[in-house]
Amino acid sequence: MENHNDLSSSSSNLMNHTLPEEILKSLINGDLSLPHTRNFELPSVIRCCGGCEEEHYCSKLCAESDWESVHSLLCTGQSSGSSQAAMLRFLEHANGTNDIFILAAKVISFTILKYRKLKQLHFEGCKLLDRLGETDESRFSMLLEAWKPISMGFKKRWWDCIALPDDAAPCNEGSFRMQIKDLAFTSLQLLKDAIFDNECAYLFSLEVYGHIIGMFELNNLDLVVASPVEDYFIYIDELPSPEKEEAERLYSSFLDALGDEYSICCQGTAFFPLQSCMNHSCAPSAKAFKRDEDRDGQAVIIACRPISVGEEITISYIDEDLPYEERQAQLADYGFKCRCSKCLEEKP
Ligand SMILES: C[S@@+](CC[C@H](N)C(=O)[O-])C[C@H]1O[C@@H](n2cnc3c(N)ncnc32)[C@H](O)[C@@H]1O
Structure with a gap:
């Protein structure tokens, strides 16, 4: 967390620096690489087997499974059904x-x-x-x-x-x-x-x-995947001296050019039959996660405090640490007035 804050404060002062186009090209075609990036190799991107430009996958298995279960009817490529x-x-x-x-x-x-x-x-x-x-x-x-x-x-x-x-x-x-x-x-x-x-x-x-x-x-359940770019800068920040200073010197102009964008996370929406149907509480007993190790498309519910037998398992749809009025305003977007124990207690 500390690393994250350090990086965001240093970058926000240096926004709007742009990189020359030839440097960008060298980065894309691999002629130029930033220090320690060998530890952050990107997986190859698999394209849709039907030939459309819309869908990209992390593996051939994912591409084939999506084609068979969903995409073959919706594909706009040559092999579309x-x-x-x-x-x-x-x-x-x-x-x-x-x-x-x-x-x-x-x-x-x-x-x-x-x-x-x-x-x-x-x-x-x-x-x-x-x-x-x-x-x-x-x-x-x-x-x-x-x-x-x-x-x-x-x-x-x-x-x-x-x-x-x-x-x-x-x-x-x-x-x-x-x-x-x-x-x-x-x-x-x-x-x-x-x-x-x-x-x-x-x-x-x-x-x-x-x-x-x-x-x-x-x-729907929002899925948030942390920015891999942010992971890279956090990794550098945790290197011992003088390796850290040397890497920072080499990447400083790139970080300046990225500005706050280095930490933009990837967001998506999902429907999980169980997790998506759980009720909300501002004092939730569990959290929904999609962890790195959940590679099979599953999400997990993890208890965040002891749960008694027969007690309803709840998650929070919003930041539950916000003040009462703000929580109600955010939950109004979900179309309901919260009746959880915390809200009933804090209700003015
Ligand atoms: C994701 S659904 C969960 C509800 C239900 N269990 C289901 O399977 O669809 C969200 C809806 O449940 C109700 N709900 C969930 N948590 C609530 C709470 N704390 N207070 C009042 N209504 C709530 C609201 O009607 C809300 O629109």
């Missing part, structure tokens, strides 16, 4: 309005691909005659099975649960919610043009789409 032009129109609309639609499309794609896999497994090796046994009922039960991991998040429609913007008058709430519903309708039409599947038509109803987006509105 959808109409490329229609998918581009969907993405353009989502990027211009709300990228939560892209998450919803991933959920739908995941469910369709899972359904197709279940169906294939079910009928694998069957003779043509046996396939006549494929009924609407059996197809529906396979669709339900494919939908299972998401069903946990099926709670409220997006336009019913989204918080009213600060600058909106309460008397305009009805028209605000109607606008949000119309936006979701437009997005759904564009998605249907790109990946509609008649056997999975249920997934393309506005009711289901609204609930999927509502799930991300209510149950």
